[in-house]
Each structure stands twice: as C-alpha cells, then as structure tokens.
Amino acid sequence: MKYFLAMGVLLLVGMQTALAQTKPPAKAPIKSATVTKPIPGKATAAGGLVASISRGKAVYTQYCLTCHQVDGGGVPRMNPPLIGTDYVKGDNVRLIKVVLQGFSEKVEIEGDTYSNTMAPHNFLTDQQVADVLTYIRNSFGNKVKGIQPAQVQQVRASLPAAK
Amino acid sequence: MKSTFLRLLIGMAPVVSACSLVAAPLHEGDKPAKNIVAPAEPNAGLKLPAGFTASAIIEGLSRPRHLAVNKNGDVFVKLEKLRDGKGIVQLHLGADGKATITRAFGNFPGTGIYIKKGFLYASSDEEVFRFKLDNNDNVADETPEKLVTGLISRNEHEAKAILVDNADRLFVNIGAFSNSCQEEDRKKGSMGQKGCPVLDSAAGIWQFKTDQANQHYGDGIRYATGLRNVVGMDFNYTDNELFVMQHGRDQLHDLFPDLYTEQQSAVLPAECMYMVKKGDNAGWPYIYYDELQKKKILAPEYGGDGKKTAGENAIDPAIAFPGHLAPNGLLFYTGTQFPAKYRNGAFIAFHGSWNRAPEPQEGYYVVFVPFKDGKPTGQWEVFANGFAGVDKITSPGQAKHRPCGLAQGPDGSLFVSDDAKGTIYKITYKGK
Numbered sequence: 001m002k003y004f005l006a007m008g009v010l011l012l013v014g015m016q017t018a019l020a021q022t023k024p025p026a027k028a029p030i031k032s033a034t035v036t037k038p039i040p041g042k043a044t045a046a047g048g049l050v051a052s053i054s055r056g057k058a059v060y061t062q063y064c065l066t067c068h069q070v071d072g073g074g075v076p077r078m079n080p081p082l083i084g085t086d087y088v089k090g091d092n093v094r095l096i097k098v099v100l101q102g103f104s105e106k107v108e109i110e111g112d113t114y115s116n117t118m119a120p121h122n123f124l125t126d127q128q129v130a131d132v133l134t135y136i137r138n139s140f141g142n143k144v145k146g147i148q149p150a151q152v153q154q155v156r157a158s159l160p161a162a163k
Numbered sequence: 164m165k166s167t168f169l170r171l172l173i174g175m176a177p178v179v180s181a182c183s184l185v186a187a188p189l190h191e192g193d194k195p196a197k198n199i200v201a202p203a204e205p206n207a208g209l210k211l212p213a214g215f216t217a218s219a220i221i222e223g224l225s226r227p228r229h230l231a232v233n234k235n236g237d238v239f240v241k242l243e244k245l246r247d248g249k250g251i252v253q254l255h256l257g258a259d260g261k262a263t264i265t266r267a268f269g270n271f272p273g274t275g276i277y278i279k280k281g282f283l284y285a286s287s288d289e290e291v292f293r294f295k296l297d298n299n300d301n302v303a304d305e306t307p308e309k310l311v312t313g314l315i316s317r318n319e320h321e322a323k324a325i326l327v328d329n330a331d332r333l334f335v336n337i338g339a340f341s342n343s344c345q346e347e348d349r350k351k352g353s354m355g356q357k358g359c360p361v362l363d364s365a366a367g368i369w370q371f372k373t374d375q376a377n378q379h380y381g382d383g384i385r386y387a388t389g390l391r392n393v394v395g396m397d398f399n400y401t402d403n404e405l406f407v408m409q410h411g412r413d414q415l416h417d418l419f420p421d422l423y424t425e426q427q428s429a430v431l432p433a434e435c436m437y438m439v440k441k442g443d444n445a446g447w448p449y450i451y452y453d454e455l456q457k458k459k460i461l462a463p464e465y466g467g468d469g470k471k472t473a474g475e476n477a478i479d480p481a482i483a484f485p486g487h488l489a490p491n492g493l494l495f496y497t498g499t500q501f502p503a504k505y506r507n508g509a510f511i512a513f514h515g516s517w518n519r520a521p522e523p524q525e526g527y528y529v530v531f532v533p534f535k536d537g538k539p540t541g542q543w544e545v546f547a548n549g550f551a552g553v554d555k556i557t558s559p560g561q562a563k564h565r566p567c568g569l570a571q572g573p574d575g576s577l578f579v580s581d582d583a584k585g586t587i588y589k590i591t592y593k594g595k
Contacts, residue, residue, distance in 0.1 A: 063351075066417050066518050073560035075517040076583065077226075077243075081560070104318050104348070117318050117342075119350035 049134065049146055056135025059128050063121060064136075072140030078116040080109050083140045092147060096155040099129050126152040207588055208564075210549040214502070217547065217590045220262040221254060224585035228274040228322070229492065230570035230578050231283065233300035238262065238570065238578055238587065241276035241285055243322075251276065251285055253302070254587065262587065268305040269294070274394065275325035275335075276568075282373070284333070286323040288316035291335060291371070311371050311378045315340060315364050319348075320392035320410070328398045331373045334405060335383075338392035339366035343412045343464050344448035351418050355464030359448050362388055366447055368396070368407065368439060387439040389477060391447040394514075395493030395569075399438075401507050402537025406481065408490035408511060409435045412451055412462070413518045419463040427469070429522040430455070434488050435480035436509070438537070446477030454483035482539045487516035488526035491567045495534070498575025501592045508533045510546065512566035512579060517559045524556040529566050529579055547590060550581060 060068075067079040074081035082088050087095060087109065102120035106113055124132070126149040134146030207219040226243035233239065238254040246252065249267035256262050275286035283294040283302060291314075292307035310333065314323060320338025327333050339361050345353040359366075364380060367388035371378050386405075395408040416428030423431070432451035439445070450459045450473050459474040461467030484490070492512030496505050508531055515527035529547040533540045552563035559565075564581035571577060577590040 063417075065520055066414060069517070069558035069560070070520060071558045071560070073558045075559050076565075078517065102350075106318070115318050115321065117348045119347055119353070123351070 049138075052131045052134045052146055053138050055128075056131035056133070057139075059124065059132040060135050063124070064132065067116065067118070072136065072142075074114070075116070076112065078114060079118075080107060080114040082136050082142070084142060085109050088136055088142055089144045092151055093155055095133060096129065096147065096152050097159070099124065099133065100152075100156055100159060122156075126150075126156065206549075207586070208549050208552060209547050209588065209590075211547055211590065214594055215590055215592050217588050218260050219586045220256060220260065220589050221264075222584060222586045224252065224580075224587065226272075226582045227568065227580040227585055227587060228582055229276045229324070229568035230580050230587070231276045231278040232570045232572045232578060233278060233296070234573055235300055236572050236574065237265070237300070238572075239276055239278070239283060240580065240587065241273055241568075243272050243274060243582065245270070245272050250287075251283075256589075260589075266302070268302060269307065274322035277325050277327055279327035279373075280331075282327075284310075284325055284327055284373075286325045286335070288321040288323055289314050291323065291325055291333065293373070309377055310373065310375065311335060311383070313379050320365075322394055324394050324396050326396055326398060326405070327373055328405070329400070333371040333373050334386065334396065335369045335371060336390070336393040336396060336407070337365045337367060337369055338394075338410075339447065341448070342414065343418070343462060345418070345464050349414065349418070351420070353418070353464070355448055355462065361448070366391055368393065368405070370441075384441075386441055387437075387443045387445070389444040389446045389449075390437070390439070394489075394491040395511060397493045397495050397509075399495050399507070399534070399537050400497070401495075401534070402438075404438045404440065404537060406436060406438050406493060406495070406509070408493050409437060409445060409447075410489055411435065411486055412447070413487065415463065415469075417518075422463050422467075422469050425521060428486075429519040430486045432460070432486055433480065433483035434486060434490055434513075435484070436482045436490075436493070436511070436532070436539075437478055438481050439478070443478050444476065446474040450474035450477055452480055452483055454485070457483075482532055482543065484511075484513075484530075484543065485525065487519050489514035489516060492529075492569035492579075494569040494571060494577070496571060496575075496577070498571055500575025501577075504533055505531065507535070509539075510569055510577065511543075512569050514565050514567055514582075515551065515556070515559060515562055520557070524559060524562075527551040527556065527562050527565060529569070547579065547588075 068074050072082040100122045103118040106115045129152045130147045130149040137144040206217040209217040225246045227240045228243050229241050231239045240252050242250050250272045251269035252264045253266040254262035255265045271287040273287040277284045281296050291311040294307045295303045297303040317340035319340050324336040341348050341361050344355050344359040347353040368386045369383045370386040371383040390409050392410040393407040411432040411434050415423040416425045433454035435452050449465050453460045458472050461471040461473035490511050491514040494510045511530050513526040516524045527550050528545050530543045531546040532543045550564040565583040567582040568580040579588040
C-alpha cells in the first residue's frame with residue numbers, strides 16, 4: 001500500500017516535471033538524414049505530417065535516443081530495434097501502449113531477444129506520443145501511416161488509471 | 164630470414180593494420196616461411212602491441228560469451244543462443260590454426276563457464292551446472308549435475324558469471340534487475356526505493372558449494388553486495404583475492420537532466436574494478452564512483468546532486484575506467500608466453516558502450532592493467548583494438564565484433580570471444 005502511495009506521489013511529481021518541461025530538448029540534433037520521405041497527402045493534426053515528424057524527432061532525441069539509438073538500431077540483447085519491426089509498423093494500439101505503459105518483458109524480435117526495462121512514458125502528452133510514433137514510423141527506413149493524437153487519447157482512456 | 168620477415172610483419176601490424184598489406188611487396192625478396200598463410204586481414208583485423216599476432220580460429224558461433232580452455236588447449240565456449248539445441252561447444256585447434264567443433268552439449272543457453280579440478284562448470288541465467296571431465300579433460304558425462312537453481316533473472320543483468328577458486332568456493336554473480344533501484348526503473352525523475360529490496364536477492368556475488376546439488380539462495384552466502392552487475396571476474400592468486408568488474412549505472416542525464424549534462428552522463432560513473440573480500444559492500448544503488456572527482460558520490464535517486472559524497476563504508480575501486488564501457492571479461496594472466504610486464508596483470512574485455520549518446524560510443528576493446536602483489540601498478544592501456552571494424556561508433560549495432568569472454572590457453576595464448584559475430588580470437592606473442 002505504502003508502495004502504491006509512493007508510486008502515486010512519484011507519478012504526480014513526474015507529470016508535473018513533464019508539464020514544466022518547456023526548454024528545448026537538451027540532446028544535440030540528429031545529424032543523419034534518416035527520415036524517410038513522407039507519404040504525400042496524409043495530413044495529421046497540428047500542422048501536417050512533416051511538422052509532426054519534425055516535432056517527433058525532438059521528442060525521440062530527448063526521451064528515446066539513448067536506448068533505441070540515433071539510427072533506430074537499438075542495442076543487441078537489450079533494447080529492441082525500431083527498424084522494420086512489426087512492433088513499429090504493425091498494430092497502432094499495441095505500439096501506443098508500449099509508450100504509455102512501458103515494456104518490461106523479454107521479447108523475441110526476428111530471432112533475437114531483448115530484455116531491458118522501458119519505463120512508462122505516460123508523462124508525454126497525446127500530441128508528443130503521436131508525434132514521436134509518427135517520427136519512428138517514417139524514419140530508419142520505415143514508411144508507415146502516422147499516429148494521430150486522438151488515437152493516443154483513446155488508448156490512454158482505455159488503460160487502467162495510473163496508481 | 165624467417166624471423167626477420169616475421170619481425171617486420173609483426174612490427175608494422177600495430178601501427179596501422181592495413182599497412183602490413185601495403186608494405187608486404189617491399190619484402191618480395193624475402194621468401195615467406197611456409198606456414199605463413201596470408202590472411203585476408205592481418206591479425207584478423209585487430210590492432211595489437213608489437214610482437215603480438217591474432218587470428219580468428221572460428222567465426223559464426225551463436226553469441227559466444229565466456230570461455231574455458233582445458234589442458235589440451237581445447238576451448239569450451241558458452242553460448243547465449245542455442246546452436247542446434249546445444250549451449251556449449253568444444254573447439255579443437257587444427258594445425259592450420261583453425262578450430263573445429265568437436266562436440267556440442269548442454270541444453271541451456273547462458274554466459275558462465277569455468278574449468279576447475281576435473282569439472283567443467285557452466286551457467287544458465289538461473290542455474291549453475293557442472294560436468295565431470297575425464298583424464299583427458301573431455302566431458303565424461305553430458306548429463307550435468309545441477310548445483311544451484313532458482314537464481315533471479317529479470318529483464319536486466321541476467322548473465323550469471325561463475326568462478327571456482329582453489330578452496331572449492333563457487334562464486335556466482337547475480338546482477339541487479341534494475342538500473343539504479345528507482346521506484347520506477349529507468350523513469351525520468353523517479354526516486355530510489357528506500358532500503359533497496361533488490362539487494363536481498365541480487366546486486367552481489369553469492370558463494371555456493373561445489374559438491375552439493377540443487378542449492379537455493381538459502382544454501383549460499385552473500386559474499387559481497389552493492390555490486391550492480393558483474394560479468395567479468397577472476398581470482399588473483401598472488402594475493403588470494405577475488406576481483407570483479409562492475410558495470411556502473413546508466414543514464415544520469417536522461418533520468419536527472421537538471422543535475423547532469425549529457426557530457427557528464429557519457430563518462431560517469433566509472434566502470435570499476437573492485438577487490439572484494441567477504442562482507443564487502445560496493446555501495447550500489449546509493450552511491451557511484453566518479454573517476455573525475457575520484458570520490459564516491461551520492462546517487463541522485465537518493466538525494467545526490469553530483470557533488471555530495473557518501474558511502475563511507477563502501478569499498479573503493481582498485482582501478483576505475485570511463486563510464487559505460489561494459490567490462491564483460493576479466494583475466495589475470497599467469498602464463499609465461501607474453502613478456503614479463505603482462506605476468507599477473509589483468510586483461511579486461513570491454514563489450515562497448517550504448518548509453519554515451521550524443522558522444523560517440525566507446526569501448527569495444529581489450530585492455531591491460533599491470534599488477535604487482537595484487538595491486539594495479541600503473542595506468543590501463545588498450546591491448547587489443549579494432550574489434551568494431553569502424554573508427555567511430557554512434558550505435559552499438561555498427562560494431563562488427565564485440566569482445567566478451569577471455570581465457571588463457573595452456574601455452575599462454577589469450578583467447579577472446581566476440582558475441583556479435585561469433586568469432587573466437589587467439590592472441591599469441593611471437594617476439595620482437
């Protein structure tokens with residue numbers, strides 16, 4: 001019980017920290033031109049696909065790059081790659097859930113297993129989650145339809161309330 | 164003539180390995196010795212000190228981790244990914260310098276393998292086994308005895324490094340299933356759990372018996388604690404002490420961006436070598452060692468700010484290395500083949516970093532630390548480099564090879580495993 005209470009407090013603190021986060025991403029911009037050319041005509045909320053990818057890159061650089069790497073290659077044995085995998089290109093809901101709930105089970109992807117803990121990134125806004133997923137789905141050789149904030153909102157609403 | 168040619172060839176190798184190829188025609192007048200086969204890449208692509216040569220004795224094994232060599236020079240390799248259902252392969256070196264797999268056994272994947280007093284010990288991520296060896300140091304019975312069972316293996320630091328000393332003590336590393344014991348592992352800003360519960364069953368070295376089957380935690384002793392994750396460990400018989408290499412915690416900047424810059428996070432904390440005595444505590448998760456300030460610093464999860472010191476009762480490292488290099492193999496060299504400076508010194512195989520972005524990744528080499536009377540006597544130096552095959556690595560997947568395990572052959576040669584492409588290297592000293 002104590003543990004859950006502490007978790008709750010920490011979550012609140014974490015969310016406040018995220019809300020207070022107004023400074024630009026601290027990481028240096030990604031230099032390599034790994035963004036796949038967007039599919040024309042596929043608009044997304046808040047300024048279209050190109051804008052979403054651009055914002056998503058900033059989110060990726062700040063919160064994802066350390067583990068998943070600048071080229072989306074991940075870390076062998078530890079952090080899964082984001083290149084061409086079904087997790088990235090497949091089911092939207094599963095992908096959104098990975099970001100919001102984190103991932104801490106051993107997973108086999110294309111014959112290799114990955115086991116490192118990914119923390120829940122539920123402190124990101126719906127727009128940030130949509131942007132970062134749109135970015136990874138259009139980078140590292142991937143070219144899949146982007147994710148809308150409304151989809152994130154829907155998945156978030158379906159999850160059990162944070163303890 | 165032969166020795167002159169060899170000296171020239173070997174002497175040039177470490178400078179720039181490609182030079183040897185370019186320079187070779189200069190010695191066309193020299194007749195190469197018959198047993199020198201021109202390799203595709205000199206020294207299998209490795210850069211070594213003068214007088215040393217390297218060869219790839221086999222390639223393409225499935226994630227070879229630690230190594231053990233028997234008295235005949237056969238190499239037992241522990242695989243982290245089963246090969247045709249088997250987790251250990253025995254390699255025999257032919258006259259051509261290439262190894263063949265003479266036997267495959269053990270139906271469990273894992274990291275640890277060790278030979279001591281007529282037994283081959285091997286570990287999965289949850290258990291430790293031993294196989295009886297016959298008089299020729301071959302496995303007498305492919306059905307092992309299960310010595311230890313039920314060890315924690317949960318998401319992080321699952322590999323169980325093992326070691327048996329002369330007093331028949333079986334040491335097993337149980338890595339922390341956490342980065343820094345945060346309430347929420349690896350979550351930005353999450354604080355440390357009070358009285359970190361991970362320490363009860365992990366983040367330390369446990370001692371078990373070699374002659375008792377099916378031991379659980381309760382049958383063992385927590386020999387040393389506060390060690391986040393140890394993959395490389397070895398016993399140093401010059402001072403009869405256990406030495407371990409700790410993988411330091413990750414992501415200081417990611418988790419506490421207001422306290423650490425990316426540049427600080429890339430080099431901190433140190434990867435530490437510790438001499439551990441029974442009952443020692445190295446301080447994880449409450450402290451880490453900062454090799455720039457040369458101090459034990461309170462972890463940010465427990466109220467630290469990058470400057471506050473703590474851990475007065477925690478042991479100090481024997482030597483500290485830059486952060487995140489991931490030491491996976493430790494070997495005290497007891498052979499006589501290598502020059503005198505290497506005797507009783509430590510070789511460390513660094514697997515290479517992944518959380519130093521946006522700085523380039525680092526590591527991916529084998530280093531040497533000179534020792535005297537069980538203490539480091541000088542700075543560490545890179546001994547074997549070039550495993551990665553590229554000069555700059557921004558993502559670990561770019562590294563062609565990643566050093567992991569080390570073992571010494573009966574003739575004093577050094578074996579190094581690569582768990583990326585599955586190569587086993589043999590490094591020998593041929594003289595100046």
